[in-house]
Amino acid sequence: MSFLIPCPHCGNRSVYEFRFGGEVKTRPHPDSPAAEWMEYTYTKANEAGVQKEWWFHRLGCRQWLQARRNTTTNEVIEAFFPE
């Protein structure tokens, strides 16, 4: 097991129960120009350090949650349901 994610519904579970959903980004307004949507779709901060990211608990409560994780150590600081 490489690391655990404290699912707010299920508790500490193996990362292999989850699907990684990428870093949390702000969705542009639907009327935004194409360039902004391309930027949103492709460009990534790809942070080496603490980042906020999406996870889907596919072998558990089957809910999307967010976590703050240090990507250099895989330490999960907190996991929570998005507001």
Next chain:
Amino acid sequence: MMQLFRKQRMWRSHQLKAAYDVVIIGAGVHGLGIAYYLASRHGIRNVAVLDRGYLGCGNSGRNTAIIRSNYRTPEGIPFYEESVQLYRQLSRELDWNLLFSQCGHLTLAHTDSSVAGLRVRAENNQVLGVDSRVIYRDEIRRLVPAMDLSDGPRFPVMAALYHPPGGIIRHDAVVWGYARACDRLGVEVHPYTEVTGVRVARRKAASVITSRGAIAAGTVVNATAGWASMVAKLAGVTLPIVSHPLQACVTEPLKPFLDKVIVSATLHVYVNQTDKGELVIGAEIDPYQSYSLKGTLPTLEQMASYTLELFPQLSGLRVLRQWAGICDMTPDYAPIIGVSREVENYYLDVGWGTYGFKAAPAAAKNTAELIATGKTPKIIQPFSPARFYGGQLVGEKAAAAVSS
């Protein structure tokens, strides 16, 4: 003959100069390769290659050293083929034995749909002059008698894409060979010189700040793998990259029984036997973004169990080492080569996912040509950083990390 026993430095250490025409960040095969081709093909020798660690400490020394060109897209195939051709004559060119063995490469298919996928690849390869064809169990058995080709496994082998020019090279030797050649051409190689910042003024990179001081640069090249996004960020350049670890392991040596490279996308595993007799086994990329270089138990278990699906006689074999490299994955499994969008003298040779080592000579040669002439060679045009914003993705679905 006495030369063999004479101690000679392969590259010398230098004080950092105040300015260089070209500063290359990353002293792996790509960075050293670019410096080598700049010096040898274009006469640009006032070049510094910087690395935060020792030479080849990143993915140049962490990959599984597989060379092949049996890709799927009309953009990818000629590019990787150029690389195979360059590798073929590189030992002679660098006067350094790279132990390149074109022993043959087999990509296995375990389902009807993957057989169809291999047929598409074989057709595309043949049209573009790459030696590659689909073979079935009878011929696979002759090439790899040790592999389990019965109906016993969970996913029995149905067919394979046979690529005779594919093979294995000594990856560290490629790094050292390029570094030695660079040194002889007057290029400076600076290990343990971490880049901590890039000063940009009016969309031009003026100088590079390192742990050993600042240096002025005419041109800056990001030739890093694993940390490309973080290095690019120092100059305010953003990239469409997500970094995932990819793990591999090596077993204790066995007597020679396997002289082909075996790859299975269905089983997410690739296996080859080195000249020393060890088996080198590689996995799929880890299913989450991370910069952690630690090996993990689930991946080791996967590598072991899938290898045993192919070679059940290896049960009981011991693993010597397990390691990880960080793969910079792009959305279309193709690299990013060209001038950055944000800074006009900042070149990118990044986004090398799981295919950077095998592409290094072609990438380096063409990147050097781009830097020297200002014109993008045709063969790397499809990999331009602008493609993501013009909706022209490459879609190279024959990369190792893809379960096609």
